[in-house]
Amino acid sequence: MKKILAFNGSPHANGNTAITLKVVTNELNKHGVETETIQLGGKKIRACLGCRKCWELKNKQCVIKDDMINELILKMEESDGFIIGSPVYISNVTSEVKAFLDRTTFVGEANDFLYKGKIGAPVVVATKTGANFAYAAINFMFGLSEMITVGSTYWNCAFGKLPGDVLNDKQGIEGLVRLGNNIAEVLLRI
């Protein structure tokens, strides 16, 4: 069975980002794709030290051992792809998502492109503006990692402020339903 991980970069475990990820994973589940949602927001995730030890050791691990990143790298290697969701914070992803992107991408690259050929899709939620920046920030990981990026109409973005508001963005939700179906279709083709 194919498996897709969904990372929630919001500190709100049941907020708008969680809702949008659920819309996508529901569609995947309908197609028989297994999904696992992993909470990143609000967790202690340290920033990259820039030590380049991952390039020296090439052991699929980051030298920082006291957070969840190494466990996540193992899960990512075993998966068929991942959706990375973030609310827009000052026109970008949250700090946890940025630290996650930096460290998992660098370890992956140092280890012969660990995520090559896997599926990647960003999902971003904003109140008003900055969605494109956050969307691009996540996509940079997929592009550098030789992954297959899956899109939808209006770039997997939805709008809302307080937890639950995003459900009022009918067009955004429709785009995310489409994203789930598109990911399932690509998985079937590969």
Ligand SMILES: Cc1cc2nc3c(=O)[nH]c(=O)nc-3n(C[C@H](O)[C@H](O)[C@H](O)COP(=O)(O)O)c2cc1C
């Ligand atoms: C620190 C902070 C910065 C934010 N920056 C932006 C922003 O630049 N643009 C925007 O449209 N919304 C911004 N927002 C609003 C959130 O993106 C929005 O409320 C989102 O729906 C929250 O998703 P969540 O429920 O998953 O946490 C910001 C919110 C916070 C707390």
